[in-house]
Amino acid sequence: MDIIGIGYLGFESTKLDEWRSYGPEVLGFQIGKSPEADAESLYFRIDDRRHRFAFHPGKVDRLAYIGWEARGKLEFEAAARRLREAGIEVTMGDAALRELRGVRDVFRFRDPVGYQHELFYGQKWMPRSFVPGRPHGGFVAGERGLxxxxxxxxxxxxxxxxxxxxxxxxxxxxxxxxxxxxxxxxxxxxxxxxxxxxxxxxxxxxxxxxxxxxxxxxxxxxxxxxxxxxxxxxxxxxxxxxxxxxxxxxxxxxxxxxxxxxxxxxxxxxxxxxxxxxxxxxxxxHELVGPILGPSVRTPEDVQDAEGLEVLAALARKRAAA
Structure with a gap:
C-alpha cells in the first residue's frame, strides 16, 4: 500500500480539561477548531493540517483509532481493494465521518488483534496557518506523518x-x-x-x-x-x-x-x-525513572470496545481449534 505514515490519531479521554492546557503549554500544540458535529471534542494541530490529534469525551482514557494517510485517491482505492481481497472487512466512511476527519475520503478496518484503523487521503490544510500554543520551533510531520x-x-x-x-x-x-x-x-x-x-x-x-x-x-x-x-x-x-x-x-x-x-x-x-x-x-x-507501561496499558476489557474484543475472541477461538 502507498501509505505516507500516520496522519492523525484519535483518543477517548476523561481528562479533556487537562489536555486543553497540557497540549499547548507543555507540548506547544495549537488548539484547532472542533467540527460543529463534534463540538465537545478537543482537536490539536502541530502543522498546517486541520488537525493531527483528536480527543473525544469518553468513560476511559484509551486509543480510539489510528488514521493512516494514503498518497492520493487511486492509492486509497487500491488499498481498499487489497484489504477486501485479504478478507478484511472495510467500512467506507460517510459524509459525516469525512467531515469530522476533514478528509476527501476515509474507510475503517481492524487489525488481527482488534485495534481500530482508518485510511484516508486529502486532509484539509492551509499553508502557514499553524500557530504554536507557546514559543516553539515547530514539529516535523508532513511527508513522514505525525x-x-x-x-x-x-x-x-x-x-x-x-x-x-x-x-x-x-x-x-x-x-x-x-x-x-x-x-x-x-x-x-x-x-x-x-x-x-x-x-x-x-x-x-x-x-x-x-x-x-x-x-x-x-x-x-x-x-x-x-x-x-x-x-x-x-x-x-x-x-x-x-x-x-x-x-x-x-x-x-x-x-x-x-x-x-x-x-x-x-x-x-x-x-x-x-x-x-x-x-x-x-x-x-535515557535513564529509566518511571514504568515502561503506564496506566494507559490495562486489560483488553478496560481499553477495547465491543467490536475490538470480538476480534480478539475470534482469534482465541481460531487458536483453540488449530
Whole structure:
C-alpha cells in the first residue's frame, strides 16, 4: 500500500480539561477548531493540517483509532481493494465521518488483534496557518506523518505480522534493543525513520504505550524537558540518544497515561534498508525513572470496545481449534 505514515490519531479521554492546557503549554500544540458535529471534542494541530490529534469525551482514557494517510485517491482505492481481497472487512466512511476527519475520503478496518484503523487521503490544510500554543520551533510531520506510535498487544499471532507486512505492505525493521517480543514497522513510502508503528507483546495487556513526536531542533526538546521538570510531570526516561536512530529524546507521561517521546534528529536517518541489532537501547542517557507501561496499558476489557474484543475472541477461538 502507498501509505505516507500516520496522519492523525484519535483518543477517548476523561481528562479533556487537562489536555486543553497540557497540549499547548507543555507540548506547544495549537488548539484547532472542533467540527460543529463534534463540538465537545478537543482537536490539536502541530502543522498546517486541520488537525493531527483528536480527543473525544469518553468513560476511559484509551486509543480510539489510528488514521493512516494514503498518497492520493487511486492509492486509497487500491488499498481498499487489497484489504477486501485479504478478507478484511472495510467500512467506507460517510459524509459525516469525512467531515469530522476533514478528509476527501476515509474507510475503517481492524487489525488481527482488534485495534481500530482508518485510511484516508486529502486532509484539509492551509499553508502557514499553524500557530504554536507557546514559543516553539515547530514539529516535523508532513511527508513522514505525525510521528510514531507504540501499542501493546495481548497476543502476537502470525496473522498480525502477515497483516502488517503482506497486506499493509509495511517494512519490518526488527525488534530493536527492546526486551521481549516487539516488532517495528514503517510504511512503504516512509524511508526517514525506523518505524511508524510498533507492537509490543504484553500477555493479557492492551493499550497505547507511547507516541513519538519529532520537533525541528534540539532547543525544542530541551525547553519541553525543562517545562516537564518544572511542572513535576511524571517521567519515563530522561534525556538521551538512541542507538538505532540518530535521535535525542526524552519520555514523559501525558494526561492520558501514555508516554510522549519528544524527539529531534541529530543527523538524517540512515537509509540502511536492513535490520539493525543494537546491543543496547541508547548510547547515553535515557535513564529509566518511571514504568515502561503506564496506566494507559490495562486489560483488553478496560481499553477495547465491543467490536475490538470480538476480534480478539475470534482469534482465541481460531487458536483453540488449530
Amino acid at each position: 510521528g510514531h506510535l507504540v501499542v501493546i498487544t495481548p497476543e502476537f499471532p502470525p496473522e498480525l505480522e502477515h497483516f502488517l507486512t503482506e497486506v499493509m505492505g509495511f517494512h519490518y525493521y526488527g525488534a530493536g534493543a527492546g526486551k521481549g517480543k516487539t516488532a517495528f514497522y514503517r510504511s512503504r513510502l516512509n524511508d526517514s525513520t525506523s518505524h511508524d508503528i510498533a507492537y509490543g507483546h504484553g500477555p493479557g495487556k492492551m493499550g497505547i504505550q507511547h507516541v513519538g513526536l519529532f520537533v525541528k531542533n534540539l532547543r525544542d526538546v530541551g525547553e519541553t524537558y525543562d517545562i516537564v521538570k518544572q511542572r513535576k510531570l511524571p517521567m519515563m526516561m530522561t534525556l538521551g540518544q538512541h542507538t538505532q536512530d540518530p535521535h535525542v529524546s526524552f519520555y514523559h507521561f501525558s494526561p492520558g497515561g501514555f508516554a510522549i517521546e519528544v524527539i529531534t534528529e541529530l543527523e538524517p536517518w540512515h537509509p540502511d534498508g536492513f535490520e539493525l541489532n543494537p546491543e543496547q537501547l541508547s548510547t547515553w542517557g
